[in-house]
Amino acid sequence: MDWTLFFIFLLACAGAATTGAMFQPGKWYDELRKPGFTPPNWVFPVTWTVLYICIAVAGARAAPLDTTGHAMAIFAVQIAFNTLWTPVFFGLHNTKAGLVVIGILWLSVAGTLWQFWQLDWIAGLLFVPYLVWVTIAFALNFEVWRLNRARPIAT
Amino acid sequence: MDWTLFFIFLLACAGAATTGAMFQPGKWYDELRKPGFTPPNWVFPVTWTVLYICIAVAGARAAPLDTTGHAMAIFAVQIAFNTLWTPVFFGLHNTKAGLVVIGILWLSVAGTLWQFWQLDWIAGLLFVPYLVWVTIAFALNFEVWRLNRARPIAT
Numbered sequence: 001m002d003w004t005l006f007f008i009f010l011l012a013c014a015g016a017a018t019t020g021a022m023f024q025p026g027k028w029y030d031e032l033r034k035p036g037f038t039p040p041n042w043v044f045p046v047t048w049t050v051l052y053i054c055i056a057v058a059g060a061r062a063a064p065l066d067t068t069g070h071a072m073a074i075f076a077v078q079i080a081f082n083t084l085w086t087p088v089f090f091g092l093h094n095t096k097a098g099l100v101v102i103g104i105l106w107l108s109v110a111g112t113l114w115q116f117w118q119l120d121w122i123a124g125l126l127f128v129p130y131l132v133w134v135t136i137a138f139a140l141n142f143e144v145w146r147l148n149r150a151r152p153i154a155t
Numbered sequence: 156m157d158w159t160l161f162f163i164f165l166l167a168c169a170g171a172a173t174t175g176a177m178f179q180p181g182k183w184y185d186e187l188r189k190p191g192f193t194p195p196n197w198v199f200p201v202t203w204t205v206l207y208i209c210i211a212v213a214g215a216r217a218a219p220l221d222t223t224g225h226a227m228a229i230f231a232v233q234i235a236f237n238t239l240w241t242p243v244f245f246g247l248h249n250t251k252a253g254l255v256v257i258g259i260l261w262l263s264v265a266g267t268l269w270q271f272w273q274l275d276w277i278a279g280l281l282f283v284p285y286l287v288w289v290t291i292a293f294a295l296n297f298e299v300w301r302l303n304r305a306r307p308i309a310t
Contacts (some may be wrong), residue, residue, distance in 0.1 A: 001264065002224065004225070005224055005228050007171045008228040008231075008232060009228050009231060009258075010231040011232050011263075012228070012231040012234075012235045013235075015232065015234055015235030015236045015238070015239050015256075015259070016239075017258070018239055018243075019239060019242065022242075022243060022247060022249070022252070023242070023246075023247075026214070030244060043175055045300065049202075055255075059231070060228075061226060063223070063224035063225075063227055063228055064222075064224035065224075066220075066221060068218070068224075069160055069218035069219035069220075070159070070160065070218075070225075071230075072218055072223065072227035072230070073163035073164050073167070073214060073215075073218055074163055075231060076163075076164060076167040076214070076230060076231055076234050077166050077167040077170065078187070079167075079231050079234060080167045080168075080170030080171055080172045080209065080234045080237075081172070081237045082235075083235050083238040084171075084173055084174060084238050086177070087174065087177075087215050087242030087246055088173075091178075091242055091246045091247075092177060092178075092246075093187050097177070097193065098272070099171075101170075104170075105164075108166075131220060145292050147272065
């Protein structure tokens with residue numbers, strides 16, 4: 001693996017991760033009605049740390065290969081929408097817009113997985129836990145929106 | 156130019172642009188002490204619209220070429236930090252953290268420009284206005300931090 005590529009991709013992931021560090025759940029999130037499958041708060045940073053490492057390894061494996069144009073374009077989409085989701089959800093408390101953002105994120109993660117799989121199956125495999133987690137996060141975002149839409153937005 | 160690639164990169168830029176639409180300047184920004192070279196508010200969305208189109212065209216030109224690994228990795232860094240800056244600055248009103256974010260953004264834009272230039276000089280050239288604008292934005296962020304650091308953070 002090209003370690004320079006790994007650390008550049010890890011820096012991109014660090015940009016996305018910074019939103020998680022700076023826009024914390026807090027009182028608003030604690031007081032929301034949440035579905036039964038909601039993981040405890042500590043699970044989120046632990047999971048994302050593992051996922052960001054997987055993303056950086058996958059990127060470092062796939063990027064140096066030939067004909068990576070579409071793969072790396074969709075990769076750019078997923079990292080942008082990954083960075084966007086936290087400020088929209090935890091910053092603006094906008095669960096509806098968050099649902100749109102995480103929907104596009106899900107599609108871009110699935111697209112990157114598909115593209116990576118054809119370039120290097122290990123890179124594709126490294127995106128599987130990411131897709132599983134974004135599926136859970138999408139369901140959680142949907143349920144939070146559904147269960148709380150009748151209530152005024154607490155700020 | 157590969158139009159599919161153009162629209163995928165434009166979607167990544169749309170992710171970054173959404174922060175600008177959702178985290179507006181508002182009262183806090185209006186009341187800050189700002190340097191003399193601060194552009195009027197309407198300049199920002201106009202400039203970013205042009206820049207995002209340039210970024211998407213540059214990406215669509217460079218991505219299908221050979222040996223684009225490092226270029227596309229640094230491209231991912233710039234789009235993540237571009238998406239990150241607005242929520243940190245306009246969302247959290249954290250001008251100091253904003254300065255760190257825009258510093259890394261500047262380096263990643265310069266790095267992408269350098270990499271793109273070697274792959275396709277037009278793609279590199281399309282990043283020049285972006286680098287110029289981020290230089291101005293960095294100076295503006297720095298001056299806003301410097302001129303207002305003695306004041307309590309208004310929320």
